[in-house]
Amino acid sequence: MTAVTLAPAPAAGEGGRLAGTGMLVKMWLRRDRIMLPAWIYALTALVSSSMYSFRTGYDEPGALEKFARGINDNPSTKAMYGPVLNEHTASGVAAWQTGATGAALVGLMCVLLVVRHSRAEEETGRLELVGAGVVGRRAPLTAALLVAATAAGTLAVLATAVMIAFGAPAAGAVAFGLAWFGAGMVFAGVAAVTAQVAQTSRLANGLALAVLGTGFLLRGLGDVGSAHWLAWLSPIGWAQRVRPYADEQWAALALPLVAFALLAAAAYALIERRDLGAGILAPGPGPSRAAPSLRTPLALAWRLQRGSLVGWSAGFLVYGLAIGGIADGVSDLVGDSDSTLKSLRELGRQDDIVDAFLSTAMGLMALLTAAYAVQGVLRLRAEEAGQRLEPVLATGVGRLRWAVSQLAVTVAGTVVMLALTGLAVGSAHGLRSGDLGGQLPRVFGAALAQLPAVWVVAGVTVLLFGLLPRAAQAGWGVLAVCLMLGQMGPVLKLPQPVMDVSPFTHTPNVPGGTFSPLPLVSLTAVALAASAAGLLAFRRRDIG
Secondary structure, X not given: OOOOOOOOOOOOOOOOOOOOHHHHHHHHHHHOOOHHHHHHHHHHHHHHHHHHHHHHHOOOOXXXXXXHHHHHOOHHHHHHHOOOOOOOOHXXXXXXXXXXXXXXXXXXXXXXXXXXXXXXXXXXXXXXXXXXXXXXXOHHHHHHHHHHHHHHHHHHHHHHHHHHHOOOOHHHHHHHHHHHHHHHHHHHHHHHHHHHHOOOHHHHHHHHHHHHHHHHHHHHHHHXXXXXXXXXXXXXXXXXXXXXXXXXXXXXXXXXXXXXXXXXXXXXXXXXXXXXXXXXXXXXOOOOOOOHHHOOHHHHHHHHHHHHHHHHHHHHHHHHHHHHHHHOOHHHHHOOOHHHHHHXXXXXXXXXXXXXXXXXXXXXXXXXXXXHHHHXXXXXXXXXXXXXXXXXXXXXXXXXXXXXXXXXXXXXXHHXXXXXXXXXXXXXXXXXXXXXXXXXXXXXXXXXXXXXXXXXXXXXXXXHHHHOHHHOOHHHHHHHHHHHHHHHHHHHOOOHHHHOOOHHHXXXXXXXXXXXXXXXXXXHXXXXXXXXXXXXXXXXXXXX
Protein backbone atom coordinates (compact mmCIF):
# COMPACT_ATOMS: atom_id res chain seq x y z
CA MET A 1 0.00 0.00 0.00
CA THR A 2 1.41 3.36 -0.98
CA ALA A 3 0.72 6.45 1.07
CA VAL A 4 0.60 9.84 -0.63
CA THR A 5 1.26 12.92 1.44
CA LEU A 6 -0.04 16.22 0.14
CA ALA A 7 2.09 19.27 0.79
CA PRO A 8 0.21 21.69 3.01
CA ALA A 9 -0.93 24.92 1.42
CA PRO A 10 1.25 27.84 2.36
CA ALA A 11 -0.20 29.63 5.34
CA ALA A 12 -1.44 33.15 4.95
CA GLY A 13 -0.02 34.11 8.32
CA GLU A 14 2.50 36.71 9.32
CA GLY A 15 4.53 36.23 6.18
CA GLY A 16 1.63 35.64 3.84
CA ARG A 17 -0.86 38.40 4.50
CA LEU A 18 -0.58 39.49 0.88
CA ALA A 19 -0.84 35.98 -0.57
CA GLY A 20 -3.16 35.84 -3.55
CA THR A 21 -3.00 39.58 -4.30
CA GLY A 22 -1.96 39.08 -7.90
CA MET A 23 -4.75 36.59 -8.51
CA LEU A 24 -7.34 39.00 -7.12
CA VAL A 25 -6.02 41.89 -9.23
CA LYS A 26 -6.37 39.82 -12.40
CA MET A 27 -9.84 38.65 -11.44
CA TRP A 28 -11.13 42.11 -10.62
CA LEU A 29 -9.60 43.73 -13.68
CA ARG A 30 -11.47 41.15 -15.71
CA ARG A 31 -14.70 41.97 -13.89
CA ASP A 32 -14.15 45.66 -14.65
CA ARG A 33 -13.38 45.14 -18.33
CA ILE A 34 -16.46 47.17 -19.32
CA MET A 35 -16.69 49.77 -16.57
CA LEU A 36 -13.02 50.75 -16.44
CA PRO A 37 -12.57 51.43 -20.18
CA ALA A 38 -15.75 53.53 -20.09
CA TRP A 39 -14.41 55.65 -17.24
CA ILE A 40 -10.98 56.02 -18.79
CA TYR A 41 -12.38 56.86 -22.21
CA ALA A 42 -14.79 59.47 -20.85
CA LEU A 43 -12.14 61.29 -18.83
CA THR A 44 -9.55 61.10 -21.60
CA ALA A 45 -12.14 62.46 -24.04
CA LEU A 46 -12.77 65.32 -21.59
CA VAL A 47 -9.11 66.34 -21.80
CA SER A 48 -8.98 65.85 -25.56
CA SER A 49 -12.09 67.90 -26.28
CA SER A 50 -10.92 70.69 -23.98
CA MET A 51 -7.49 70.88 -25.62
CA TYR A 52 -9.05 70.85 -29.07
CA SER A 53 -11.58 73.54 -28.21
CA PHE A 54 -9.09 76.00 -26.79
CA ARG A 55 -6.41 75.41 -29.43
CA THR A 56 -8.79 75.87 -32.35
CA GLY A 57 -11.35 78.21 -30.83
CA TYR A 58 -9.12 80.85 -29.29
CA ASP A 59 -6.36 81.26 -31.84
CA GLU A 60 -6.97 85.00 -32.30
CA PRO A 61 -4.53 87.30 -30.43
CA GLY A 62 -5.79 88.17 -26.97
CA ALA A 63 -8.77 85.78 -27.10
CA LEU A 64 -7.48 83.49 -24.34
CA GLU A 65 -6.54 86.39 -22.11
CA LYS A 66 -10.01 87.91 -22.47
CA PHE A 67 -11.63 84.59 -21.72
CA ALA A 68 -9.46 84.05 -18.63
CA ARG A 69 -10.18 87.52 -17.28
CA GLY A 70 -13.89 86.85 -17.58
CA ILE A 71 -13.49 83.59 -15.66
CA ASN A 72 -11.39 85.08 -12.89
CA ASP A 73 -13.91 87.91 -12.44
CA ASN A 74 -16.85 85.49 -12.11
CA PRO A 75 -17.16 84.03 -8.58
CA SER A 76 -19.59 81.26 -9.57
CA THR A 77 -17.25 79.96 -12.27
CA LYS A 78 -14.25 80.13 -9.97
CA ALA A 79 -16.18 78.21 -7.33
CA MET A 80 -16.86 75.45 -9.83
CA TYR A 81 -13.54 75.27 -11.71
CA GLY A 82 -11.06 77.44 -9.82
CA PRO A 83 -9.02 80.36 -11.18
CA VAL A 84 -7.19 80.34 -14.49
CA LEU A 85 -3.50 80.21 -13.59
CA ASN A 86 -2.07 80.47 -17.11
CA GLU A 87 -4.14 82.67 -19.39
CA HIS A 88 -1.67 82.79 -22.27
CA THR A 89 -1.71 79.20 -23.57
CA ALA A 90 -4.47 76.83 -24.65
CA SER A 91 -2.95 74.04 -22.56
CA GLY A 92 -3.02 76.24 -19.45
CA VAL A 93 -6.68 77.13 -19.92
CA ALA A 94 -7.55 73.49 -20.70
CA ALA A 95 -5.81 72.46 -17.48
CA TRP A 96 -8.01 74.98 -15.67
CA GLN A 97 -11.21 73.63 -17.25
CA THR A 98 -10.51 69.97 -16.51
CA GLY A 99 -8.29 70.21 -13.43
CA ALA A 100 -10.66 70.42 -10.47
CA THR A 101 -13.66 68.63 -11.98
CA GLY A 102 -11.44 65.95 -13.48
CA ALA A 103 -9.67 65.35 -10.17
CA ALA A 104 -13.06 64.95 -8.49
CA LEU A 105 -14.20 62.48 -11.15
CA VAL A 106 -10.98 60.47 -10.86
CA GLY A 107 -11.55 60.41 -7.11
CA LEU A 108 -15.11 59.20 -7.66
CA MET A 109 -13.88 56.41 -9.94
CA CYS A 110 -11.32 55.25 -7.36
CA VAL A 111 -13.85 55.35 -4.51
CA LEU A 112 -16.27 53.15 -6.43
CA LEU A 113 -13.51 50.71 -7.40
CA VAL A 114 -12.07 50.28 -3.92
CA VAL A 115 -15.45 49.84 -2.22
CA ARG A 116 -16.63 47.50 -4.99
CA HIS A 117 -13.64 45.19 -4.52
CA SER A 118 -13.39 45.32 -0.74
CA ARG A 119 -16.52 46.02 1.29
CA ALA A 120 -18.96 44.94 -1.44
CA GLU A 121 -17.11 41.62 -1.83
CA GLU A 122 -17.47 40.98 1.90
CA GLU A 123 -21.09 42.06 1.93
CA THR A 124 -22.07 39.58 -0.78
CA GLY A 125 -20.09 36.73 0.79
CA ARG A 126 -17.82 36.24 -2.22
CA LEU A 127 -14.73 37.29 -0.29
CA GLU A 128 -15.35 34.59 2.33
CA LEU A 129 -15.33 31.95 -0.41
CA VAL A 130 -12.17 33.38 -1.95
CA GLY A 131 -10.56 33.68 1.46
CA ALA A 132 -11.07 29.97 2.07
CA GLY A 133 -8.17 29.47 -0.35
CA VAL A 134 -4.64 30.79 -0.09
CA VAL A 135 -5.52 34.46 0.28
CA GLY A 136 -3.92 36.64 2.90
CA ARG A 137 -5.84 38.90 5.26
CA ARG A 138 -4.63 42.07 3.56
CA ALA A 139 -4.72 40.76 0.00
CA PRO A 140 -8.26 41.90 -0.94
CA LEU A 141 -7.73 45.51 0.14
CA THR A 142 -4.29 45.57 -1.45
CA ALA A 143 -5.71 44.23 -4.71
CA ALA A 144 -8.50 46.81 -4.61
CA LEU A 145 -5.99 49.62 -4.15
CA LEU A 146 -3.84 48.22 -6.97
CA VAL A 147 -6.84 48.13 -9.31
CA ALA A 148 -7.61 51.76 -8.43
CA ALA A 149 -3.95 52.69 -8.93
CA THR A 150 -3.92 50.92 -12.29
CA ALA A 151 -7.00 52.81 -13.43
CA ALA A 152 -5.76 56.19 -12.16
CA GLY A 153 -2.27 55.57 -13.55
CA THR A 154 -3.57 54.57 -16.98
CA LEU A 155 -5.75 57.64 -17.05
CA ALA A 156 -2.83 59.88 -16.01
CA VAL A 157 -0.63 58.45 -18.79
CA LEU A 158 -3.35 58.89 -21.43
CA ALA A 159 -4.18 62.44 -20.30
CA THR A 160 -0.48 63.33 -20.42
CA ALA A 161 -0.09 61.78 -23.87
CA VAL A 162 -3.17 63.59 -25.22
CA MET A 163 -1.88 66.96 -24.04
CA ILE A 164 1.56 66.36 -25.52
CA ALA A 165 -0.04 65.22 -28.79
CA PHE A 166 -1.80 68.60 -28.96
CA GLY A 167 1.56 70.35 -28.63
CA ALA A 168 1.50 71.12 -24.91
CA PRO A 169 4.83 71.33 -23.03
CA ALA A 170 5.80 67.95 -21.60
CA ALA A 171 6.50 69.25 -18.07
CA GLY A 172 3.02 70.74 -17.70
CA ALA A 173 1.38 67.64 -19.18
CA VAL A 174 3.22 65.34 -16.76
CA ALA A 175 2.30 67.61 -13.84
CA PHE A 176 -1.34 67.54 -14.90
CA GLY A 177 -1.41 63.74 -15.15
CA LEU A 178 0.32 63.30 -11.79
CA ALA A 179 -2.10 65.74 -10.15
CA TRP A 180 -5.04 63.62 -11.33
CA PHE A 181 -3.27 60.44 -10.20
CA GLY A 182 -2.55 61.90 -6.76
CA ALA A 183 -6.16 62.98 -6.24
CA GLY A 184 -7.40 59.54 -7.27
CA MET A 185 -5.10 57.77 -4.85
CA VAL A 186 -6.07 60.01 -1.93
CA PHE A 187 -9.73 59.16 -2.40
CA ALA A 188 -8.82 55.49 -2.92
CA GLY A 189 -7.24 55.69 0.54
CA VAL A 190 -10.36 57.37 1.92
CA ALA A 191 -12.50 54.55 0.48
CA ALA A 192 -10.13 51.97 1.96
CA VAL A 193 -10.79 53.44 5.42
CA THR A 194 -14.56 53.79 5.01
CA ALA A 195 -14.69 50.18 3.75
CA GLN A 196 -13.35 49.10 7.16
CA VAL A 197 -15.54 51.45 9.17
CA ALA A 198 -18.87 50.70 7.49
CA GLN A 199 -20.53 47.30 7.32
CA THR A 200 -22.31 47.92 4.02
CA SER A 201 -20.97 49.06 0.68
CA ARG A 202 -23.71 51.67 0.48
CA LEU A 203 -22.59 53.34 3.69
CA ALA A 204 -18.91 53.02 2.75
CA ASN A 205 -19.56 54.75 -0.57
CA GLY A 206 -21.67 57.39 1.15
CA LEU A 207 -18.98 58.24 3.70
CA ALA A 208 -16.24 58.40 1.07
CA LEU A 209 -18.34 60.52 -1.28
CA ALA A 210 -19.17 62.85 1.60
CA VAL A 211 -15.43 63.39 2.06
CA LEU A 212 -15.06 63.99 -1.68
CA GLY A 213 -17.92 66.49 -1.71
CA THR A 214 -16.48 68.28 1.31
CA GLY A 215 -13.12 68.48 -0.43
CA PHE A 216 -14.69 70.01 -3.52
CA LEU A 217 -16.58 72.52 -1.37
CA LEU A 218 -13.47 73.53 0.57
CA ARG A 219 -11.58 73.98 -2.68
CA GLY A 220 -14.34 76.22 -4.03
CA LEU A 221 -14.53 78.31 -0.86
CA GLY A 222 -10.77 78.75 -0.86
CA ASP A 223 -10.71 79.87 -4.49
CA VAL A 224 -13.57 82.35 -4.16
CA GLY A 225 -13.23 83.79 -0.67
CA SER A 226 -10.38 85.44 1.19
CA ALA A 227 -9.59 82.28 3.22
CA HIS A 228 -7.38 80.72 0.54
CA TRP A 229 -5.96 78.31 3.13
CA LEU A 230 -9.21 76.33 2.91
CA ALA A 231 -8.13 74.97 -0.49
CA TRP A 232 -5.07 73.43 1.19
CA LEU A 233 -7.42 71.22 3.22
CA SER A 234 -8.77 69.60 0.04
CA PRO A 235 -7.11 66.88 -2.07
CA ILE A 236 -8.72 68.56 -5.09
CA GLY A 237 -7.09 71.81 -4.01
CA TRP A 238 -3.76 69.98 -3.86
CA ALA A 239 -4.20 68.93 -7.47
CA GLN A 240 -4.67 72.57 -8.46
CA ARG A 241 -1.64 73.63 -6.41
CA VAL A 242 0.59 71.53 -8.64
CA ARG A 243 -0.05 74.37 -11.15
CA PRO A 244 0.36 72.60 -14.52
CA TYR A 245 1.67 75.01 -17.20
CA ALA A 246 1.99 77.77 -14.59
CA ASP A 247 5.43 77.34 -13.05
CA GLU A 248 4.82 73.78 -11.86
CA GLN A 249 5.07 73.20 -8.11
CA TRP A 250 6.33 69.62 -7.96
CA ALA A 251 6.58 69.64 -4.17
CA ALA A 252 2.77 69.78 -3.95
CA LEU A 253 2.68 66.21 -5.26
CA ALA A 254 4.08 65.04 -1.93
CA LEU A 255 0.82 65.93 -0.16
CA PRO A 256 -1.37 63.29 -1.85
CA LEU A 257 1.37 60.68 -1.54
CA VAL A 258 1.74 61.25 2.20
CA ALA A 259 -2.06 61.35 2.66
CA PHE A 260 -2.49 58.08 0.76
CA ALA A 261 0.23 56.38 2.80
CA LEU A 262 -1.39 57.46 6.07
CA LEU A 263 -4.87 56.44 4.95
CA ALA A 264 -3.69 53.06 3.68
CA ALA A 265 -1.82 52.44 6.94
CA ALA A 266 -4.99 53.30 8.89
CA ALA A 267 -7.05 50.95 6.74
CA TYR A 268 -4.61 48.07 7.26
CA ALA A 269 -4.62 48.70 11.00
CA LEU A 270 -8.43 48.61 11.06
CA ILE A 271 -8.46 45.30 9.16
CA GLU A 272 -6.74 43.63 12.10
CA ARG A 273 -9.37 44.96 14.53
CA ARG A 274 -12.50 43.62 12.91
CA ASP A 275 -13.99 40.30 11.80
CA LEU A 276 -14.56 39.41 8.18
CA GLY A 277 -17.89 40.82 7.09
CA ALA A 278 -18.13 43.20 10.03
CA GLY A 279 -17.34 46.90 10.23
CA ILE A 280 -15.83 49.03 12.95
CA LEU A 281 -19.22 50.75 13.25
CA ALA A 282 -21.57 47.89 14.02
CA PRO A 283 -25.17 48.58 13.02
CA GLY A 284 -27.66 48.71 15.85
CA PRO A 285 -30.44 46.13 16.12
CA GLY A 286 -33.42 47.05 14.01
CA PRO A 287 -37.07 46.79 15.03
CA SER A 288 -38.60 43.32 15.13
CA ARG A 289 -41.35 44.38 12.73
CA ALA A 290 -41.14 46.66 9.71
CA ALA A 291 -42.79 50.04 9.92
CA PRO A 292 -45.96 50.52 7.85
CA SER A 293 -43.95 52.68 5.45
CA LEU A 294 -41.77 49.67 4.53
CA ARG A 295 -44.45 47.09 3.80
CA THR A 296 -44.56 47.51 0.03
CA PRO A 297 -41.92 46.90 -2.68
CA LEU A 298 -42.16 50.57 -3.67
CA ALA A 299 -41.41 51.69 -0.11
CA LEU A 300 -38.43 49.34 0.02
CA ALA A 301 -37.13 50.69 -3.29
CA TRP A 302 -37.42 54.25 -2.02
CA ARG A 303 -35.59 53.33 1.20
CA LEU A 304 -32.73 51.79 -0.78
CA GLN A 305 -32.38 54.61 -3.31
CA ARG A 306 -33.19 57.77 -1.37
CA GLY A 307 -29.63 58.41 -0.18
CA SER A 308 -28.24 58.18 -3.70
CA LEU A 309 -30.99 60.42 -5.06
CA VAL A 310 -30.41 63.09 -2.43
CA GLY A 311 -26.67 63.15 -3.15
CA TRP A 312 -27.11 63.37 -6.91
CA SER A 313 -29.81 66.04 -6.57
CA ALA A 314 -27.65 68.21 -4.34
CA GLY A 315 -24.84 68.10 -6.90
CA PHE A 316 -27.22 68.97 -9.73
CA LEU A 317 -28.62 71.89 -7.78
CA VAL A 318 -25.17 73.38 -7.13
CA TYR A 319 -24.02 72.83 -10.71
CA GLY A 320 -27.25 74.28 -12.08
CA LEU A 321 -26.82 77.45 -10.06
CA ALA A 322 -23.26 77.81 -11.39
CA ILE A 323 -24.34 77.29 -15.01
CA GLY A 324 -27.20 79.76 -14.66
CA GLY A 325 -24.88 82.30 -13.07
CA ILE A 326 -22.54 82.46 -16.05
CA ALA A 327 -25.04 81.98 -18.90
CA ASP A 328 -25.83 85.67 -19.34
CA GLY A 329 -22.14 86.52 -19.66
CA VAL A 330 -21.14 83.68 -21.96
CA SER A 331 -20.76 86.08 -24.90
CA ASP A 332 -18.09 87.99 -22.98
CA LEU A 333 -16.33 84.75 -22.09
CA VAL A 334 -16.25 83.57 -25.69
CA GLY A 335 -15.08 86.96 -26.91
CA ASP A 336 -14.40 87.50 -30.58
CA SER A 337 -13.43 83.90 -31.35
CA ASP A 338 -15.40 82.98 -34.47
CA SER A 339 -14.39 79.32 -34.31
CA THR A 340 -15.51 79.00 -30.69
CA LEU A 341 -18.82 80.63 -31.51
CA LYS A 342 -19.25 78.19 -34.37
CA SER A 343 -18.38 75.16 -32.21
CA LEU A 344 -20.73 76.23 -29.42
CA ARG A 345 -23.54 76.81 -31.90
CA GLU A 346 -22.95 73.37 -33.41
CA LEU A 347 -23.00 71.69 -30.01
CA GLY A 348 -26.05 73.61 -28.85
CA ARG A 349 -27.75 73.57 -32.28
CA GLN A 350 -28.73 77.23 -31.80
CA ASP A 351 -27.77 80.55 -33.42
CA ASP A 352 -28.16 82.59 -30.25
CA ILE A 353 -25.01 82.09 -28.22
CA VAL A 354 -26.73 82.11 -24.81
CA ASP A 355 -29.38 79.64 -25.93
CA ALA A 356 -26.66 77.47 -27.50
CA PHE A 357 -24.76 77.47 -24.20
CA LEU A 358 -27.89 76.59 -22.23
CA SER A 359 -28.80 73.84 -24.67
CA THR A 360 -25.29 72.38 -24.43
CA ALA A 361 -25.41 72.53 -20.62
CA MET A 362 -28.78 70.77 -20.59
CA GLY A 363 -27.40 68.05 -22.82
CA LEU A 364 -24.51 67.49 -20.43
CA MET A 365 -26.84 67.37 -17.43
CA ALA A 366 -29.01 64.88 -19.30
CA LEU A 367 -25.99 62.60 -19.79
CA LEU A 368 -25.23 62.80 -16.07
CA THR A 369 -28.88 62.03 -15.31
CA ALA A 370 -28.59 59.01 -17.58
CA ALA A 371 -25.61 57.89 -15.48
CA TYR A 372 -27.86 58.01 -12.41
CA ALA A 373 -30.51 56.04 -14.32
CA VAL A 374 -28.02 53.34 -15.34
CA GLN A 375 -26.84 53.09 -11.74
CA GLY A 376 -30.44 52.75 -10.56
CA VAL A 377 -31.28 50.03 -13.08
CA LEU A 378 -28.11 48.10 -12.27
CA ARG A 379 -29.26 48.02 -8.66
CA LEU A 380 -31.68 45.33 -9.86
CA ARG A 381 -28.75 43.17 -10.88
CA ALA A 382 -26.88 43.96 -7.65
CA GLU A 383 -29.84 42.81 -5.54
CA GLU A 384 -30.09 39.64 -7.62
CA ALA A 385 -26.38 38.84 -7.61
CA GLY A 386 -26.15 39.59 -3.88
CA GLN A 387 -28.87 36.99 -3.21
CA ARG A 388 -31.09 39.61 -1.57
CA LEU A 389 -33.81 39.18 -4.19
CA GLU A 390 -34.77 35.59 -3.42
CA PRO A 391 -35.95 36.28 0.17
CA VAL A 392 -38.14 39.10 -1.16
CA LEU A 393 -39.66 36.90 -3.84
CA ALA A 394 -40.26 34.18 -1.25
CA THR A 395 -43.00 36.44 0.16
CA GLY A 396 -46.11 37.51 -1.72
CA VAL A 397 -44.12 39.92 -3.93
CA GLY A 398 -43.89 38.96 -7.59
CA ARG A 399 -40.94 39.55 -9.89
CA LEU A 400 -42.58 42.24 -11.97
CA ARG A 401 -43.97 44.08 -8.99
CA TRP A 402 -40.52 44.19 -7.39
CA ALA A 403 -38.73 45.26 -10.58
CA VAL A 404 -41.31 47.88 -11.52
CA SER A 405 -41.11 49.37 -8.02
CA GLN A 406 -37.35 49.73 -8.29
CA LEU A 407 -37.61 51.24 -11.76
CA ALA A 408 -40.38 53.62 -10.70
CA VAL A 409 -38.13 55.20 -8.07
CA THR A 410 -35.30 55.47 -10.60
CA VAL A 411 -37.53 57.12 -13.20
CA ALA A 412 -38.97 59.50 -10.61
CA GLY A 413 -35.40 60.34 -9.62
CA THR A 414 -34.52 61.37 -13.17
CA VAL A 415 -37.55 63.68 -13.21
CA VAL A 416 -36.55 65.25 -9.90
CA MET A 417 -32.94 65.78 -10.96
CA LEU A 418 -33.70 67.43 -14.29
CA ALA A 419 -36.50 69.47 -12.73
CA LEU A 420 -34.04 70.76 -10.11
CA THR A 421 -31.57 71.51 -12.88
CA GLY A 422 -34.17 73.51 -14.81
CA LEU A 423 -35.22 75.42 -11.70
CA ALA A 424 -31.63 76.18 -10.66
CA VAL A 425 -30.38 77.22 -14.10
CA GLY A 426 -33.57 79.11 -14.97
CA SER A 427 -33.70 80.97 -11.66
CA ALA A 428 -30.02 81.97 -11.66
CA HIS A 429 -30.08 82.96 -15.32
CA GLY A 430 -33.38 84.82 -14.95
CA LEU A 431 -32.19 86.79 -11.93
CA ARG A 432 -28.86 87.59 -13.58
CA SER A 433 -30.50 88.76 -16.81
CA GLY A 434 -33.40 90.55 -15.09
CA ASP A 435 -36.03 88.37 -16.80
CA LEU A 436 -36.94 85.71 -14.26
CA GLY A 437 -40.53 85.37 -15.48
CA GLY A 438 -39.42 84.80 -19.07
CA GLN A 439 -36.31 82.66 -18.59
CA LEU A 440 -37.42 80.28 -15.85
CA PRO A 441 -40.27 78.58 -17.79
CA ARG A 442 -38.30 78.16 -21.01
CA VAL A 443 -35.18 76.78 -19.28
CA PHE A 444 -37.29 74.52 -17.05
CA GLY A 445 -39.04 73.14 -20.13
CA ALA A 446 -35.70 72.61 -21.88
CA ALA A 447 -34.49 70.52 -18.94
CA LEU A 448 -37.59 68.32 -18.89
CA ALA A 449 -37.35 67.84 -22.66
CA GLN A 450 -34.21 65.74 -22.04
CA LEU A 451 -36.11 63.10 -20.06
CA PRO A 452 -37.18 60.76 -22.92
CA ALA A 453 -33.58 60.39 -24.11
CA VAL A 454 -32.51 59.54 -20.55
CA TRP A 455 -35.28 56.94 -20.37
CA VAL A 456 -34.06 55.30 -23.59
CA VAL A 457 -30.63 54.67 -22.02
CA ALA A 458 -32.34 53.30 -18.92
CA GLY A 459 -34.65 51.13 -21.06
CA VAL A 460 -31.73 49.60 -22.95
CA THR A 461 -30.07 48.80 -19.63
CA VAL A 462 -33.29 47.12 -18.43
CA LEU A 463 -33.28 45.08 -21.65
CA LEU A 464 -29.70 43.97 -20.97
CA PHE A 465 -30.63 43.06 -17.39
CA GLY A 466 -33.53 40.94 -18.57
CA LEU A 467 -31.90 39.18 -21.50
CA LEU A 468 -28.20 39.09 -20.55
CA PRO A 469 -27.96 39.71 -16.79
CA ARG A 470 -24.24 38.97 -16.64
CA ALA A 471 -23.68 41.64 -19.29
CA ALA A 472 -25.91 44.25 -17.66
CA GLN A 473 -22.84 46.38 -16.91
CA ALA A 474 -22.75 47.10 -20.66
CA GLY A 475 -25.31 49.79 -19.83
CA TRP A 476 -22.31 51.95 -18.98
CA GLY A 477 -20.97 51.26 -22.46
CA VAL A 478 -24.24 52.49 -23.97
CA LEU A 479 -23.87 55.71 -22.00
CA ALA A 480 -20.23 56.05 -23.10
CA VAL A 481 -21.26 55.80 -26.76
CA CYS A 482 -23.86 58.54 -26.24
CA LEU A 483 -21.23 60.69 -24.54
CA MET A 484 -18.75 60.18 -27.36
CA LEU A 485 -21.29 61.00 -30.06
CA GLY A 486 -22.62 64.04 -28.21
CA GLN A 487 -19.29 65.60 -27.31
CA MET A 488 -17.01 64.53 -30.16
CA GLY A 489 -19.47 63.92 -33.00
CA PRO A 490 -19.91 67.57 -34.04
CA VAL A 491 -16.18 68.19 -33.69
CA LEU A 492 -15.26 65.16 -35.81
CA LYS A 493 -18.04 65.89 -38.35
CA LEU A 494 -19.48 62.39 -38.03
CA PRO A 495 -22.24 61.45 -40.53
CA GLN A 496 -25.78 62.13 -39.38
CA PRO A 497 -26.81 58.42 -39.43
CA VAL A 498 -24.02 57.75 -36.92
CA MET A 499 -25.09 60.69 -34.76
CA ASP A 500 -28.68 59.44 -34.82
CA VAL A 501 -27.63 56.34 -32.85
CA SER A 502 -27.65 58.49 -29.71
CA PRO A 503 -31.14 59.29 -28.38
CA PHE A 504 -29.88 62.69 -27.25
CA THR A 505 -29.47 63.71 -30.90
CA HIS A 506 -33.26 63.64 -31.28
CA THR A 507 -34.18 65.94 -28.40
CA PRO A 508 -35.74 69.29 -29.44
CA ASN A 509 -33.46 72.28 -29.90
CA VAL A 510 -34.59 74.13 -26.80
CA PRO A 511 -34.41 76.69 -25.38
CA GLY A 512 -34.67 78.98 -28.35
CA GLY A 513 -35.37 76.51 -31.14
CA THR A 514 -38.51 75.00 -32.56
CA PHE A 515 -40.22 72.57 -30.23
CA SER A 516 -41.76 69.42 -31.69
CA PRO A 517 -43.41 66.77 -29.48
CA LEU A 518 -42.95 63.95 -32.01
CA PRO A 519 -39.31 63.11 -31.08
CA LEU A 520 -40.23 63.05 -27.39
CA VAL A 521 -43.16 60.72 -28.01
CA SER A 522 -41.02 58.46 -30.20
CA LEU A 523 -38.19 58.28 -27.66
CA THR A 524 -40.64 57.53 -24.86
CA ALA A 525 -42.15 54.73 -26.93
CA VAL A 526 -38.70 53.24 -27.55
CA ALA A 527 -37.89 53.43 -23.84
CA LEU A 528 -41.17 51.73 -22.90
CA ALA A 529 -40.70 48.99 -25.49
CA ALA A 530 -37.15 48.23 -24.38
CA SER A 531 -38.16 48.22 -20.71
CA ALA A 532 -41.17 45.99 -21.36
CA ALA A 533 -39.06 43.51 -23.30
CA GLY A 534 -36.46 43.47 -20.53
CA LEU A 535 -39.06 42.93 -17.81
CA LEU A 536 -40.71 40.14 -19.80
CA ALA A 537 -37.35 38.41 -20.22
CA PHE A 538 -36.63 38.84 -16.50
CA ARG A 539 -39.98 37.25 -15.66
CA ARG A 540 -39.16 34.13 -17.71
CA ARG A 541 -35.51 33.53 -16.86
CA ASP A 542 -33.93 31.92 -13.81
CA ILE A 543 -32.88 34.10 -10.89
CA GLY A 544 -29.16 34.43 -10.51
